[in-house]
Amino acid sequence: xxxxxxxxxxxxxxxxxxxxxxxxxxxxxxxxxxxxxxxxxxxxxxxxxxxxxxxxxxxxxxxxxxxxxxxxxxxxxxxxxxxxxxxxxxxxxxxxxxxxxxxxxxxxxxxxxxxxxxxxxxxxxxxxxxxxxxxxxxxxxxxxxxxxxxxxxxxxxxxxxxxxxxxxxxxxxxxxxxxxxxxxxxxxxxxxxxxxxxxxxxxxxxxxxxxxxxxxxxxxxxxxxxxxxxxxxxxxxxxxxxxxxxxxxxxxxxxxxxxxxxxxxxxxxxxxxxxxxxxxxxxxxxxxxxxxxxxxxxxxxxxxxxxxxxxxxxxxxxxxxxxxxxxxxxxxxxxxxxxxxxxxxxxxxxxxxxx
Numbered sequence: 001x002x003x004x005x006x007x008x009x010x011x012x013x014x015x016x017x018x019x020x021x022x023x024x025x026x027x028x029x030x031x032x033x034x035x036x037x038x039x040x041x042x043x044x045x046x047x048x049x050x051x052x053x054x055x056x057x058x059x060x061x062x063x064x065x066x067x068x069x070x071x072x073x074x075x076x077x078x079x080x081x082x083x084x085x086x087x088x089x090x091x092x093x094x095x096x097x098x099x100x101x102x103x104x105x106x107x108x109x110x111x112x113x114x115x116x117x118x119x120x121x122x123x124x125x126x127x128x129x130x131x132x133x134x135x136x137x138x139x140x141x142x143x144x145x146x147x148x149x150x151x152x153x154x155x156x157x158x159x160x161x162x163x164x165x166x167x168x169x170x171x172x173x174x175x176x177x178x179x180x181x182x183x184x185x186x187x188x189x190x191x192x193x194x195x196x197x198x199x200x201x202x203x204x205x206x207x208x209x210x211x212x213x214x215x216x217x218x219x220x221x222x223x224x225x226x227x228x229x230x231x232x233x234x235x236x237x238x239x240x241x242x243x244x245x246x247x248x249x250x251x252x253x254x255x256x257x258x259x260x261x262x263x264x265x266x267x268x269x270x271x272x273x274x275x276x277x278x279x280x281x282x283x284x285x286x287x288x289x290x291x292x293x294x295x296x297x298x299x300x301x302x303x304x305x306x307x308x309x310x311x312x313x314x315x316x317x318x319x320x321x322x323x324x325x326x327x328x329x330x331x332x333x334x335x336x337x338x339x340x341x342x343x344x345x346x347x348x349x350x351x352x353x354x355x
Contacts, residue, residue, distance in 0.1 A: 005115060006235060007094075007108040007128065008143040008151035011087070012160035014104035015044035018083050019073055021137040030070035035060030043075055047160060080104075082296070083136055089245050089339075090135050093274065094128060097237040107148055109235040118165060125163045135247070149231035152184055171229040176203030183226050193217050202227050244280070245288075246270040247337025253292045254333045257325050261318060267338040268314035275308035275340070282307055282340035285316040289324065290335035299324055306343045313340060 011017065015033040020026045030052060034043035040060040052067040060072065084103040091098045097109035115121045125142050132140045143154025145166040153175070154164040166174055175183075180191045183202055197216045199205050205213070206227035213220030225231070246267035254260050264287075275282060286300040299320045303312055317338045325331060 003111070003114075003116060004146045005110040005113065005121065006145060006148050006151040007110050007125070008148065008155040009091070009106050009108065009128070009132070010141050010143075010155045010159070011104035011132075012139045012141055013044065013046050014083075014138070015075070015080055016046035016049070017138045018080055019076075020046065022079070026071055030054070030067050032063055032067070032070055032072050033075055035063055035072045036074045083138070085243075086135050086245075086247070087132065089243065090131055092244070093131075095235075096278075097235045099235045099237060107151065107235045109237075110144075118167065121165050122163065125165065129161075129163060137249075147229075147231040148233050148235065149184060149226060150229050153178070153182065156182065166229075172203070172206070175227065175229055176201065176206065178202045180205060183223075185226060186223070190217055190223075243286075243339055243341050244271050244274045244278075244282070245286075245337055245339025247288060247335060247339075249290075249335045250333070254336070255331060257322055260321060260333070260336060263336055264317045264321065264338055265310070265314045267336075268317060269310045271313055271338060271340055272308055272310035275342075280308065281343040282313060283343035284341040285313055285320070286339045286341070287317050287320045287324075288335070288337035288339065289321075289333055292332040292334050296335075297324075300341075313338065 016031045019031055019033065020029075028048065029046075030049035031046040032042050032044070032049050032054060034040055042054060042056055042058045042060060042063050044056050045054040045063075049063075049067055049070055052070070054063045054067050054070070063070070064072070080103055087104070088098065088100060088106065091106055091108055095108040095110055095112070099107040101107070110124065113124060115124060121144055125144050129140055129142055132138065139161040141155045141159045141162040143151040143157065143164050143166070145151045145154055146168065150166045150171065154166045155162070157164045157174070179201060180186050180194055180199065181188070186194075193216050194205065197212070199208060205223065210220055210224060213223065217223065248263055248267065271282070282303060283306055284300050284302050286298055288296065288298050290296045301316055301320055303316060307313070321336075
């Protein structure tokens, strides 16, 4: 049985990073999502804004006082969900067990890679981060270890844009010096009770007698396990994979349908390979188009029959593109994507009769 390998992926300042990526003029500047109205609340703050002391859930009036020259933007949750969908589609290439915690955070069970050496594990982490950057234009902090607790702690260890692997031998060396609040599950009230008992670090918690801890916080058995890096939870694959897609952002905008035909074919081939690998069938084809002005639209059409072959997917996608282009005297495309919605899994005996 392969050694467990869990990744925790946490996007860096997700909402504001999406805004900065979509509008390069905002890069390197303090950006806050929410608080565009004076009585509003800050939903997210870029790392540049955090240097002024701005934090999420802070009243907008306070944030404006701390950062008067910051950029306060309205929330665009439809856009954040769109980027999140791209992100989770990518996760599906790495693992069948993906547990979404939020739009920008997930656990991935990577045990099937069966990696044992540190350099192999870190190379996989770098590859995952690189694919995230290419797919979304954003950075992520990735933590890797043999359970969810340690993977989460690892992803928090070197933000932003971090990559940390915690091996079995490093668990206590890395955990012991950490303040108590760095352990997931220790909230402000529990931390305050422990601090009243003279405990400030994870190492101090780990070495304290259980009966003493029980007097401070009640049943402390779970706290002690966490302080020792023990976590028996499995990755709960709550997100069902309902689509497969490929997309490309171009260095130069495309203004001709003909130049996009080989792009569509390559993307359809990639989608087909994913479908076959996962033993899935497509029922609907969708194209995604983003213009040079950053507006995004989608068009979809059902396939005549369920399929996982590249030809019908590419043909349908190209027809959708041509139909869209026929209504325009000119266009400029900076991103094109081909995706399919999934009809369902099938086994080898069903393949011939289904297609």
